[in-house]
Amino acid sequence: xxxxxxxxxxxxxxxxxxxxxxxxxxxxxxxxxxxxxxxxxxxxxxxxxxxxxxxxxxxxxxxxxxxxxxxxxxxxxxxxxxxxxxxxxxxxxxxxxxxxxxxxxxxxxxxxxxxxxxxxxxxxxxxxxxxxxxxxxxxxxxxxxxxxxxxxxxxxxxxxxxxxxxxxxxxxxxxxxxxxxxxxxxxxxxxxxxxxxxxxxxxxxxxxxxxxxxxxxxxxxxxxxxxxxxxxxxxxxxxxxxxxxxxxxxxxxxxxxxxxxxxxxxxxxxxxxxxxxxxxxxxxxxxxxxxxxxxxxxxxxxxxxxxxxxxxxxxxxxxxxxxxxxxxxxxxxxxxxxxxxxxxxxxxxxxxxxxxxxxxxxxxxxxxxxxxxxxxxxxxxxxxxxxxxxxxxxxxxxxxxxxxxxxxxxxxxxxxxxxxxxxxxxxxxxxxxxxxxxxxxxxxxxxxxxxxxxxxxxxxxxxxxxxxxxxxxxxxxxxxxxxxxxxxxxxxxxxxxxxxxxxxxxxxxxxxxxxxxxxx
Numbered sequence: 470x471x472x473x474x475x476x477x478x479x480x481x482x483x484x485x486x487x488x489x490x491x492x493x494x495x496x497x498x499x500x501x502x503x504x505x506x507x508x509x510x511x512x513x514x515x516x517x518x519x520x521x522x523x524x525x526x527x528x529x530x531x532x533x534x535x536x537x538x539x540x541x542x543x544x545x546x547x548x549x550x551x552x553x554x555x556x557x558x559x560x561x562x563x564x565x566x567x568x569x570x571x572x573x574x575x576x577x578x579x580x581x582x583x584x585x586x587x588x589x590x591x592x593x594x595x596x597x598x599x600x601x602x603x604x605x606x607x608x609x610x611x612x613x614x615x616x617x618x619x620x621x622x623x624x625x626x627x628x629x630x631x632x633x634x635x636x637x638x639x640x641x642x643x644x645x646x647x648x649x650x651x652x653x654x655x656x657x658x659x660x661x662x663x664x665x666x667x668x669x670x671x672x673x674x675x676x677x678x679x680x681x682x683x684x685x686x687x688x689x690x691x692x693x694x695x696x697x698x699x700x701x702x703x704x705x706x707x708x709x710x711x712x713x714x715x716x717x718x719x720x721x722x723x724x725x726x727x728x729x730x731x732x733x734x735x736x737x738x739x740x741x742x743x744x745x746x747x748x749x750x751x752x753x754x755x756x757x758x759x760x761x762x763x764x765x766x767x768x769x770x771x772x773x774x775x776x777x778x779x780x781x782x783x784x785x786x787x788x789x790x791x792x793x794x795x796x797x798x799x800x801x802x803x804x805x806x807x808x809x810x811x812x813x814x815x816x817x818x819x820x821x822x823x824x825x826x827x828x829x830x831x832x833x834x835x836x837x838x839x840x841x842x843x844x845x846x847x848x849x850x851x852x853x854x855x856x857x858x859x860x861x862x863x864x865x866x867x868x869x870x871x872x873x874x875x876x877x878x879x880x881x882x883x884x885x886x887x888x889x890x891x892x893x894x895x896x897x898x899x900x901x902x903x904x905x906x907x908x909x910x911x912x913x914x915x916x917x918x919x920x921x922x923x924x925x926x927x928x929x930x931x932x933x934x935x936x937x938x939x940x941x942x943x944x945x946x947x948x949x950x951x952x953x954x955x956x957x958x959x960x961x962x963x964x965x966x967x968x969x970x971x972x973x974x975x976x977x978x979x980x981x982x983x984x985x986x987x988x989x
Contacts, residue, residue: 475571475579477558479530479551482538487528487551492575494601495526499559499569502533502540504621506586510568511544513591513609518548520607521598532556532567532624556625560634566620572598585620642683642690643676645707660715665793667785667813671715682710685720686727687989694727695734698741700796704730708794709786716786721764722779726786728842728986729754729816733787737980743846743972744797749805750972750979753847753889754784754816755956757830758840760986761818768818770960773851773891773967784814811847817958823894824957825901826908833983840986845889845954846979849876850969856896857964862906863914865899869966870915873946873953876970882921882944887952887971887981893959896966912950919946954981 478488489495498514500507511529518527527548531537534554541550553559562571565584572581572594581597583590592611599606625631629646636643650659660671672678683690683706690707697704706727713726733740733752743750756766767777775781791797799808821828830841854872859865869890876888892900900906920943947953952974959965972978 475562475573475577477530477551477553477561479553479558481549481551482541485549487549489573489577490526491577493526494524494575494598495528495571495573496521496598497528497530497571497573499530499532499553499562499564499567499623500540501531501567501621501624502536504567506618506620507540507568508543509586509615509618510591511540511546513607513614515544515546515548516607516609517595517598518546521602521604522548524602524604525598530558532559556623556630557634557637559623559625560631560638564623565626567623568620569623570594574601586615586618588614588616641676641680643679643707644691644705645679645711647676664798665715665789667788667792669785669813672717674711674714678714679707679710682714682718682720682723683707685710685723686987688727688987695731697730697734697791697795698797699744699802700794702794702796704734704790704794709790712789712793713782713786716789717778717782718786719764719778719782722783722786724986724988725756725760725764725779725783725840725842726790728984729783729787729844730790732842732844732982732984733791735982738844738846738982739979740791740795740797741802743979744791744795745802745804746972747804747806748848748972749807749809749812750846750848751809751811751815752784752787753811753845753850753969754787755829755843755845755889756783756816756818756841757821757828757835757843758986759838760840760988761821766818768820768958772817772820772958773815780816780818781814784816787816788812788814809848811850815847819956820894820958823961824897825905826955826957829954829956830983832908835983835985840988841983842986843981843983845887845969845981846972847887847889847969848972850889851891851967852970854966854968855964856966859899860902862900862903865896866906866911866914867918869896869911869968870918870946872966873915873968874919876946876968882919882946883948884946885948885952885974887954887974887979888947889954889956889969889971891959891967891969892955892957893963893966894957894961895964897957899964908955909950911955912953915953916945916947916950920944 476489529550530553569584574580595607632647633644656673657670688706692706693703695704764779766779797803835841856868923942
């Protein structure tokens with residue numbers, strides 16, 4: 470009876486496909502290039518091929534990728550050497566070590582199977598094949614060969630490879646290596662010890678939780694959506710989902726997390742620089758569009774603080790991806806002088822319904838009905854800007870502008886640096902008290918109230934006093950109104966706006982990036 474469990478379809482070194490012969494006896498041997506015992510067996514197998522090849526198809530199934538050719542050249546092999554770098558055939562045939570030999574008759578039944586190199590096993594095999602085929606025995610100096618040599622572990626038993634192969638066999642989308650935690654170990658402490666954590670407890674990413682998380686997106690689990698600096702790790706949907714589980718996300722948050730990861734990993738955003746700077750920059754994530762309400766994001770009372778699961782865990786998941794996929798851990802590439810609490814998380818939604826202004830994503834070229842993530846590299850904030858007494862639009866605008874004087878340092882002017890101004894609803898109402906007060910008018914007002922005479926500029930070893938010819942000019946806080954980004958969020962009660970201070974902008978630093986969320 471044919472052994473229906475054994476089959477393969479693999480290419481040889483020239484790309485020619487091969488499969489298990491039907492109606493012909495075969496001798497199959499699994500090998501890998503860096504195994505000493507496989508190298509001992511190779512000349513014996515070549516002798517078998519030359520002696521019995523007319524009636525028996527002798528084939529090597531090799532696990533060493535490009536080194537398969539090296540193995541064939543080393544032993545001047547003339548038999549087919551098939552590429553099983555993925556180790557799928559080794560897994561399906563359930564071998565444990567190499568060399569692993571299968572002598573299969575013309576009906577597909579395994580007549581003999583063994584692993585390693587025990588000389589008597591190989592001698593017996595040669596005699597058996599010679600008897601079955603009525604061909605002269607292979608000419609081999611058996612006494613020159615070792616009596617016994619142990620085999621080497623098959624590459625498919627590497628935990629990282631084996632877990633992927635098992636997942637494929639089970640039809641699971643999960644390919645990440647599984648980590649077994651001893652029953653006596655505390656899982657939370659184990660994850661701390663492994664360096665997975667940002668300093669706070671993590672949700673264990675069990676296969677069941679990861680599968681549930683993956684249900685939040687239509688995208689393939691093995692799709693690579695970004696390369697994450699500094700270690701240039703490939704962020705697959707699955708890896709992002711694992712970190713989203715650890716962060717405490719719900720499955721419906723996953724599309725937002727994925728898009729934020731895509732955005733921060735663009736060259737324009739420059740997550741490597743954001744992570745490595747001693748200035749302590751971190752991504753600030755602003756979400757716009759229908760997704761805000763769909764997943765229950767906070768844009769109102771306490772929008773920039775604690776208490777909302779979506780806000781807190783989306784931002785945290787993105788940071789964990791940078792840490793665990795990109796390798797950016799504090800004390801490594803992460804070199805912040807003081808650090809920054811936004812490196813835990815900073816994500817919120819814009820209160821679009823509360824403002825007559827175009828929403829942030831609409832300003833940046835998207836449609837109102839689009840769900841969009843915008844990421845900013847910020848080093849400070851949120852910094853409160855308090856004005857409980859002004860009643861005129863320009864007065865509130867002045868307070869907001871003066872609140873931005875502290876970006877980097879009050880003495881630093883004409884900065885090509887992004888700032889994110891979060892205007893609270895009560896301040897917005899005052900701005901609109903006498904009619905429409907556009908964002909551009911607010912930006913211009915900020916430049917006006919922060920303008921100071923160049924003659925009054927503080928000098929130091931780098932910031933020189935202006936030349937007499939320029940002393941009569943004025944200098945505003947920002948090099949352009951384009952660096953002033955404005956959104957609306959917060960409770961309807963309380964005259965407290967906030968500002969985030971940026972990092973280096975443009976080619977030397979980071980540029981804000983907006984991406985539409987893929988909702989399928």
